[in-house]
Amino acid sequence: MTEALNHKDYDLLLDLVKTRSSVRSLKSDPLPEGSVEKIIEAGHWAMSGANSQPWEFIVVRDRETKLAIQEAYKEVNIDYAYWMEQQRIPELRHPSFHLKGDPYEQIEHIKSRAKWADAPELIVVIGDGRRQWGTVMAGHTFGRDQSHLTDGLANCCQIMHLAAASLGLGTQWITIHIQEPYRRILNIPDIYTIYLIIPVGFPAVEAKKGVRRDIEDMIHYDMYDPGKFISNEGILDYLAGLRGKTLEKYRVSYGEGK
Ligand SMILES: Cc1cc2nc3c(=O)[nH]c(=O)nc-3n(C[C@H](O)[C@H](O)[C@H](O)COP(=O)(O)O)c2cc1C
Incomplete structure (x- = not known):
């Protein structure tokens, strides 16, 4: 058991948890050296099933590669999500997909708002499901799914978002789910699950108050x-x-x- 924390530690933690927010506009200024490594250092202490530590990280700094990833996101994720969202009544659509006017103009407008490749560095979090073999898979999931893998990866990512905030940096959670284009661009072997893209940079906008x-x-x-x-x-x-x-x-x- 960890030594009991005092109130000061709790207040510090709560303050950090409350001040972190998703920052969807980042400056392109370079990060202080070692920032991303610090963020990853914090993340790699996350809890994971049977301590299997299924995570690996691709730190993308090359501008062309960042742009290629963002382009893939626009072409695949945004397009797909747009048409899926049209299946819902307008009041329940995600606000980003709740626009008026010609659908094709809407899609172009939504795509034009994705600018996270401007961030100086992206952390692409990938997971190796084989490391989950260390856990008692059947017992935990009735063999139904790979949730142990994504649970561990989510823990790791949450800590990294907090670590970035503690360094005064902004991050965003870029859900992808779709694997193929990113796998090709980043040369990721098939066995990995590509879990998340985290752009990291200095915030270009005021932090929003959490709700x-x-x-x-x-x-x-x-x-x-x-x-x-x-x-x-x-x-x-x-x-x-x-x-x-x-x-x-x-x-x-x-x-x-x-
Ligand atoms: C599983 C998950 C998926 C998310 N997907 C996205 C996303 O694709 N794009 C995005 O900008 N934010 C995404 N977010 C961030 C949430 O929108 C955000 O955390 C939430 O609205 C609360 O706002 P806050 O992070 O500023 O506190 C995601 C967060 C989680 C945990």
Whole structure:
């Protein structure tokens, strides 16, 4: 067991956790030497199933490579996500995909906003699922999925975002899921899962204040409190609220259909 922390440590941690935010506009200024290595050093102390440490990191500094990755993201991820989002009612679409006008103009506009290749360095986090063989896979996941791999990678990434914030640097979480173009560009062997792209740089914008649900709504003591259960419809209300919309509008414009 770790030695008990005092309040000062907790306050420091909470302060860091609360001041970190996603920074979606980064300066191209170079990072102080060793910054990314410090971030990775922190990340590699993350928890992982059976201490399997499935992570590896590709630090991309070469401008052409950064641009190639960003171009792939625009061509594959944004395009795909745009059309997927069109399947939802407008009030529930992600705000980035909730625009007006001609769809093809919208796509071009959304693509033009992806500028993270301007960041001086990208950390591409990849995972080697074979290292998960160290864990009791069947017991933990009933053999259903590889969640132990992504759980460990997520832990590692969270620490890296915090470490960057502690150094006064901004980061963003670039979800990719789609593997192929990045695998080709970065010469990554098939066995790896390409998990995340983290652009790192000095923030070019003021940090946004974080918004979170009330803690009271999410804590249950001793047993699950059924009074806190939210219906499926309630979840839709919640999602619409996150987007600053109300479902009333949806009901009016789309009738009773759900
Ligand atoms: C699993 C996951 C996926 C995310 N995907 C993206 C993404 O693709 N692009 C992006 O800009 N932010 C992404 N984010 C960041 C969230 O949007 C962000 O953390 C959330 O809105 C809270 O804002 P904050 O990070 O400023 O506190 C992702 C975060 C997580 C944990």
